[in-house]
Amino acid sequence: KGQAEMKDEDMCKAIADVAVDGIRDASRRIASAENPAAIDALLDGYGASAASIAPLWTEKAKALATREANAHFRLERGSRPPRAIPEDEKIYAAYTEADMAAKELAAKIMKIEEGKRAIVEALALLRSDAAVKVLVRELAGDSSWHRRMGLAEALGRIGHGSIPGALVETVRKDAEPQVRITAMDSLRAMKAMGPEITAVLVEQLKHEYWQVRSTAAATIRDLKAKEAVEPLIEALAKAEGRLKAELNETLVA
Numbered sequence: 001k002g003q004a005e006m007k008d009e010d011m012c013k014a015i016a017d018v019a020v021d022g023i024r025d026a027s028r029r030i031a032s033a034e035n036p037a038a039i040d041a042l043l044d045g046y047g048a049s050a051a052s053i054a055p056l057w058t059e060k061a062k063a064l065a066t067r068e069a070n071a072h073f074r075l076e077r078g079s080r081p082p083r084a085i086p087e088d089e090k091i092y093a094a095y096t097e098a099d100m101a102a103k104e105l106a107a108k109i110m111k112i113e114e115g116k117r118a119i120v121e122a123l124a125l126l127r128s129d130a131a132v133k134v135l136v137r138e139l140a141g142d143s144s145w146h147r148r149m150g151l152a153e154a155l156g157r158i159g160h161g162s163i164p165g166a167l168v169e170t171v172r173k174d175a176e177p178q179v180r181i182t183a184m185d186s187l188r189a190m191k192a193m194g195p196e197i198t199a200v201l202v203e204q205l206k207h208e209y210w211q212v213r214s215t216a217a218a219t220i221r222d223l224k225a226k227e228a229v230e231p232l233i234e235a236l237a238k239a240e241g242r243l244k245a246e247l248n249e250t251l252v253a
Contacts, residue, residue, distance in 0.1 A: 011045045015052075015115065018108060023049075023115040027122030034126055036134050043138065046119045046150035049112050056112075060105040067098035116150070123154035132158060136166040145176035152179055156186025164192040171200045177209045188219045197223070205234075 011030065014022030027045065030038045073088040073095060084092035126135065135158075139151040152170055155163045167190075170183040184204070187197060201223075204216035 008041050008044075011041065012048075015045055015048055018111045018115065020111060020114045020118060024118035024121075027119045028125070031122040031125045034128060034131055039123070039126065039131070039134055039138065042119055042123050043142070043144075043147040043150060046116055046123075047144050047146040049116045049119065050146040050149065053109055053112055056105050056109050060102050060109070063098045063102040063105060067095055067102060070095040070098065120150060120154045120157070123150065124157035127158055127160065129160075132160045132162060136162055139166055139170055145174075145179050148174065148176070148179045149182045152182040152186055156183075156189045159190075164190065164194070164197065167192070168196055168200050171204060177207070177212050180204065180207075180212055181215045184215045184219045188222050191223065193223055 008030075010026040011023065013019075014026050023045070027042060030041050030045075032038075070091040073084045073092040075092075076083050076085055123135070126132070132155075135151055135155055139148055139155065142148050142151070148170070152167065155167060164187065167183045167187050171180050171187070174180050174183070184201065187201075198220070201216045201220050204212050207213050207216070
């Protein structure tokens with residue numbers, strides 16, 4: 001128990017510091033135990049990382065809005081480095097400060113995403129029948145959609161006969177669109193095919209969120225599910241903008 005707690009503390013510190021190498025090392029050590037407690041610790045790490053991104057996106061959006069609001073400055077001709085004319089110095093300073101903040105936030109988000117991938121890689125090392133059984137069970141019943149998303153991604157990297165069916169159920173039933181999207185991405189990565197998979201992808205072409213519909217179309221295209229041609233034509237008739245272009249691309253692929 002003491003060793004498990006130590007590993008959990010290592011993970012928490014690495015996540016708090018956004019230290020990708022530390023996250024990777026801690027994740028692999030935790031995964032080596034290959035038991036339910038290890039899986040839970042990894043999912044906690046993934047969930048904490050995923051949850052930390054949302055406020056950063058909000059901050060980045062605010063920084064970009066501030067940058068846009070102050071983008072009407074004028075520069076002195078030929079100045080190197082660029083320098084605003086005296087009357088525009090304040091708005092130029094606000095612009096550059098917001099621009100720097102947005103770039104720093106984007107870099108931090110990318111590092112957190114890299115840390116999440118390291119945790120998924122560790123989860124994907126758990127390939128025994130017993131471990132996969134736990135992963136599949138948690139995918140169906142975990143109360144945290146962030147953790148379910150991590151599970152859906154990890155299961156797509158494990159070759160086990162029970163996984164495609166579990167992912168199909170997730171695509172069909174999960175209440176969180178992002179989890180459905182991740183499950184479809186995993187089916188696509190596994191090149192999983194069959195009538196049940198095609199049927200659930202066709203169902204998603206009618207989902208209320210365009211991102212789900214778009215991912216379903218891309219998965220149908222990559223899996224070359226010819227049985228989905230008619231539903232795709234129906235969906236294309238109702239689609240607009242980017243989604244319409246993606247559905248059309250799927251039909252002509």
